[in-house]
Amino acid sequence: MIQVLIPSQLHSYSGGRSRVQAAGMTVGAVLDDLDRQFPGLKFRVVDEQSRIRRHMRIFIGREAARDVAEPVREGDELMIAGALSGG
Amino acid sequence: MTGTELLIGTRKGAWVLRDDGRRGDWRLDGPQFLGQIVSHVVQDPRRPEVRMMAAATGHLGPTVFRSFDAGATWTEARQPPAFPKAAEGAAARAVDHTFWLQPGHASEPGVWWAGTSPPGLFVSDDDGETWTGVAGFNAHPMYDKWVPADSGTPDGPLLNQVVIDPRDPRHMYVATSTGGVFESLDRGGSWAPLNKNVEANFYPDPYPEYGQDAHYIALAPTRPDRIWQQNHCGIYRLDRPGDEWVRIGKAMPEEIGDIGFTIVPHPRDADTAWVFPMDGTDVWPRTSPGGRPAVYRTADAGASWRRLDDGFPREQGWFTVKRQAFVADAGEPAGLYLGTTSGEIWASTDEGERWRLLAAHLPEIYSVAAASRE
Numbered sequence: 001m002i003q004v005l006i007p008s009q010l011h012s013y014s015g016g017r018s019r020v021q022a023a024g025m026t027v028g029a030v031l032d033d034l035d036r037q038f039p040g041l042k043f044r045v046v047d048e049q050s051r052i053r054r055h056m057r058i059f060i061g062r063e064a065a066r067d068v069a070e071p072v073r074e075g076d077e078l079m080i081a082g083a084l085s086g087g
Numbered sequence: 088m089t090g091t092e093l094l095i096g097t098r099k100g101a102w103v104l105r106d107d108g109r110r111g112d113w114r115l116d117g118p119q120f121l122g123q124i125v126s127h128v129v130q131d132p133r134r135p136e137v138r139m140m141a142a143a144t145g146h147l148g149p150t151v152f153r154s155f156d157a158g159a160t161w162t163e164a165r166q167p168p169a170f171p172k173a174a175e176g177a178a179a180r181a182v183d184h185t186f187w188l189q190p191g192h193a194s195e196p197g198v199w200w201a202g203t204s205p206p207g208l209f210v211s212d213d214d215g216e217t218w219t220g221v222a223g224f225n226a227h228p229m230y231d232k233w234v235p236a237d238s239g240t241p242d243g244p245l246l247n248q249v250v251i252d253p254r255d256p257r258h259m260y261v262a263t264s265t266g267g268v269f270e271s272l273d274r275g276g277s278w279a280p281l282n283k284n285v286e287a288n289f290y291p292d293p294y295p296e297y298g299q300d301a302h303y304i305a306l307a308p309t310r311p312d313r314i315w316q317q318n319h320c321g322i323y324r325l326d327r328p329g330d331e332w333v334r335i336g337k338a339m340p341e342e343i344g345d346i347g348f349t350i351v352p353h354p355r356d357a358d359t360a361w362v363f364p365m366d367g368t369d370v371w372p373r374t375s376p377g378g379r380p381a382v383y384r385t386a387d388a389g390a391s392w393r394r395l396d397d398g399f400p401r402e403q404g405w406f407t408v409k410r411q412a413f414v415a416d417a418g419e420p421a422g423l424y425l426g427t428t429s430g431e432i433w434a435s436t437d438e439g440e441r442w443r444l445l446a447a448h449l450p451e452i453y454s455v456a457a458a459s460r461e
Contacts, residue, residue: 009146040163044147047181048169055146082146 002030002072005079010045013038022078027058028068030078045080057081091416092458093424093432094138094158096125099450101140103158105460110422110436113445119161120152124184127411130458131190131199138458139199139215141185149184151201153215157460166217168201168209170225178236180205187411188215189249192256202246206234206263208275223276224261224269233266233280233297240264240300247410250304252311260304260314267299268316284331286320303349303410310357313388317350322362324389335389339364343376343383343394349413353438354421358388361395361415361439363408363425374405382423382439398442399433406431411454426452 001021006014014020015038022037024030028050035042045056050068052058058065059079060072072078090108095101095117102117123142131137136157143149151164173179182203191198191210201209201218208221220226224246227233238244245264252258257274260281267282280297287299300319307313312327322336322345336345346367353359361384366372375381381396399406412426423435430449435442 007146009144039165040150043167043169044150047148048171049173049179049181051179051181053146053148 001074003077004030004034005077005081007080007082009082010038010041010080013041013044025071026068027060027065027070027072027078030072031068055083057083090460091418091422092130092460093445094128094130094454094456094458095426095432095446095449095452096128096140096411096454097430097450097452098124101125101128102446102449104432104445110416110418110434113434115446119158125453126184126186127188127454127456129188129190129456133190133193133196135459135461137214139188139190141188141201143184149182149203151185151188151215151218155214164211164215164218168203168207168218168220170207170220178231180207182207183243185209186245187248189251192251193253195256200249200251200259202249202261204243204245205239206244206246206265208246208249208261210275221275223271223273224278227278229297233269234263235265238265247302248304250306252306253308254311262301262304262316264300264302264319266297267301267318268304268314269297281325281330282332284333285316285318285323286334288320302347305350305352305360307352307357307360308354313352313357315350315352315360317347317362319346321345322347322350322389333389335385338385338390339383339392340394343381344368346371346373348373348408348410351413351415351423354415354417356386359384359386360389361413361423362392363406363413365407372405373407375407378403378405380404380406382425382435382442384439395435395439396442397440398435405429409453411456412452414455414457416457417459422457424455424457426455428452 022030022033031042091106093104100118100121104113126141128140138154140152150167152161170180187202189200199211208224209218211218248262250260259271269278270281303317314325316323323332325332339345351361366376380399383392407428416422420438428451432446
C-alpha cells in the first residue's frame with residue numbers, strides 16, 4: 001500500500017483525514033484508487049487530459065512527480081499539495 | 088414564506104440574500120463553500136427547490152454542485168463538464184472553470200446546459216449529475232477559428248452564455264468572448280455565426296463574420312425574437328428573423344458611451360432594458376464613467392436612454408459590474424439587483440428609479456441571480 005498525504009483543500013473528500021492509504025503502481029493508479037475511496041477527488045487534482053493541475057503538486061517521497069505515469073513502489077509516501085495559487 | 092432570494096457567487100464563496108417577502112428588509116446568509124471560486128449559482132425555474140453552482144478553487148479543478156433543497160445541502164456532480172481525452176498530437180483541452188449554468192427548456196425537465204472556459208458547450212440530462220460535451224460546437228470544423236487558442240479575457244476565453252428559445256428547445260444561442268454569437272436550430276447539433284453588423288474594432292476588419300466579444304445576450308421574455316446584446320464594443324439589438332444587429336448604444340450620451348458587461352431585459356415589456364455603462368476609453372478602466380455610477384434604461388427599444396442614479400454615490404464610486412452580476416426579478420414593479428467587484432449588492436424595487444445598498448464587504452462578486460422562494 002502507498003501512504004498518501006491529503007492536503008486541507010481535499011479534506012472535504014477524505015472526511016477530514018490528512019493521511020490515507022491507497023494502492024497502485026503509478027501516480028495515476030494511486031489517484032484512481034483514491035477516487036474510488038473518495039469520489040470526485042481525482043478530477044480536482046488531475047485534468048481530463050491526465051495532466052496534474054497547474055496549482056497542484058504531487059511528490060513521491062521528496063521528488064516532484066511531473067506525470068501521472070511515474071511509478072510508485074510499495075512503501076512509498078505520496079504527498080498531494082496545494083501549491084501557491086494567488087490571493 | 089414566499090419571497091425573493093438573491094444567489095450570489097463570488098471569488099471566495101457563495102452567499103444568499105433573503106427578503107422579508109416584500110423586497111423590503113434583506114438578510115445575508117452564508118458563506119457556503121468559503122474560498123471556492125463560484126462563477127454562477129442559479130435556480131431551476133422548473134423545480135424551484137433545485138439549484139446548481141459552478142465552482143473551482145485556486146488549487147483544485149472545476150466542479151458543479153447541486154442542491155435539491157433550496158441550497159440547504161449540496162452534492163457534487165459525479166462527472167463535471169470535461170473535454171474528451173485528446174488523440175495523440177491533437178490539442179488537449181481541459182476545462183478551467185464552468186462559467187455559465189443554464190436550466191434547459193421547460194419541456195425538458197432535468198436538462199441543464201453549461202458554458203466553460205476554454206469555450207465548451209456541455210449538457211446534462213440528469214439534473215447535473217453527469218455532463219457530456221456537445222460535439223456540434225466543441226468539435227465543430229470551425230472551432231479553432233471561432234475560438235483561437237491565443238484569445239481570451241483576463242479570466243480566459245469564455246463560452247459565457249447559453250440561451251434557449253422558450254418556444255422551441257431546438258433553437259439555441261451561445262455567446263462567446265472569442266467569436267461572438269452563434270445560433271443552432273437543431274439543439275446544438277450545428278452552429279452558425281450571428282454577428283452581422285457587430286463591431287470588433289480590435290481586428291483589421293472591424294465587422295468580421297465572427298471574432299466579436301459578446302459580453303452578454305438576452306431574449307426579451309415576452310418577445311423572444313428580440314435579442315439584446317451588450318458587446319465589448321457597444322450595445323446592440325436584433326429582431327429576428329432579421330440577422331443584422333442595430334447599434335442602439337449610439338443613442339447613449341457621448342460622454343458615457345456604450346461599453347459595459349451586461350444588459351437586462353424587462354420581464355414583461357419587450358421595449359425596455361437596462362445597462363450599466365463602464366468606462367471604455369483610454370486604457371479601458373471598466374469602472375463607472377467619472378466615478379459616478381448609474382444605470383441607463385431604454386423604454387423604446389434603444390432609440391433613447393435615461394440615466395438612473397438616485398441612491399448611488401454622487402462621486403468617487405468606481406463600480407465594475409461583471410457579466411452575470413446584474414439581473415431583474417419577475418416582480419411588479421420589476422426589481423433590479425447588481426453586484427460589484429468591490430463586494431457590494433445594490434437593489435432597486437421600482438425598475439431602477441431609486442437604488443439602495445443591500446450588502447457590502449463581500450468578496451469580488453461574479454454573479455447575482457434572482458430566485459423565488461416558495
